[in-house]
Amino acid sequence: MPKRLAPTASADGGRVRILDRAIIGGRRFFVGLSASRAATCGAGTWLVALLFAATGAYGLQRGGHMPVAIETARDMADAAANLAGFRIANVNLSGQNHVTPGDILATAGVKPTSSLVFLDAEAARTRLEELPWIKRATVQKLYPDRLDIQLVEREGFALWQKDGKINVIARDGTIIAPYSDDPRFIRLPIVVGDGAEKSVTEIVEALSLVPGVRDQVRAAIRVADRRWTLKMRNGIDVRLPEHGLVDALQELAVLDRDKQLLTRDVTIIDLRIADRVSVRLSDAAYEARQVDLKAQSKKKGGNT
Known part of the structure; x- marks a missing residue:
């Protein structure tokens, strides 16, 4: 009598079962990914925006255009603040004798379009005290539209x-x-x-x-x-x-x-x-x- 063979899994059958498991696992992965996509959609949008912003900033820096871009952004911010009523309309200067008002305002960074909101008073004070004639400066912002600059000048000795x-x-x-x-x-x-x-x-x-x-x-x-x-x-x-x-x-x-x-x-x-x-x-x-x-x-x- 011919010898009876015990049933074994064929090579093709094994491949089919492996493929079935891969497909089922893949479906589970994509189902999980689809379920989480809605939750991460907002974060992804922000990441893309940050990526573009960083790329743009890097390009401006490499091209030497960053100061111009910063100045433009500051002007836009000042314009918005001015529309809201925060334009610097009154500047009170005191204590100046040798330094002209024009030099004081230029050094402090005060322009006709400057707003009180975005003026850095501490930075303005530091720049003023770097002038040779000025020994001490005080810069105060009085909302909504007034700026006080008080100076103590050095005396010629x-x-x-x-x-x-x-x-x-x-x-x-x-x-x-x-x-x-x-x-x-x-x-x-x-x-x-x-x-x-x-x-x-x-x-x-x-x-x-x-x-x-x-x-x-x-x-x-x-x-x-x-x-x-x-x-x-x-x-x-x-x-x-x-x-x-x-x-x-x-x-x-x-x-x-x-x-x-x-x-x-x-x-x-x-x-x-x-x-x-x-x-x-x-x-x-x-x-x-x-x-x-x-x-x-x-x-x-x-x-x-």
Whole structure:
């Protein structure tokens, strides 16, 4: 008898069953995907929008157009806020003396189309305080349409000369502006040299205590960023010590009062060594001195 074979699954039958399971699993997946699509539709739309926005921003940045785009967006926002009644209609300025209103508004970022809503008051204050003349600024927004800007300006304290250029400086040495023939600057004391602007308060305040000397000073020269030499109006150089500045100036005032030292025919008065005053005569005075000494010597010789 022929041998009876036990029933087995054919290769095609196995493939069919595997395919059936794949189809059923696929249907379940797509059914689940369809069910969740409605829930994620809104999020997908936002993701697409963000993708386009990011792509656009990247393109603007790469093309160097981002500042223009930001300015355009700001103008559009200002326009909308202005329609709502928030246009800056009143600007109150106070404390300005050297800075013009136009420069103040331009620096603060206030334009005819600016709205109060989108003006960054803190950023405006920071930009204003970067101006050399302005020491402190306050920017206040008063809704719906008023802006208050209060300034405290620096005062010109001295003139600083370096490398042939003269600038007006504040008490702390900040350069405020190039020197001009403005009457407010003509009588300011003059300091010269490297480091003079940083130590200007020291010499100006010391001279203010000795007005008899101060009024004869043309300029104060900073030497090696350690001490001062005064250039007097008549050409005499007065060398001051590194320490004891006020004492030396007061001693000079006494010598000038009692000995008329600052009107003598001398070129240098050296006060750098305590308790000693050295004087250098001018060439003419030196020669005259030598003639006098010879005459005195001959006279003494004749008497003997």
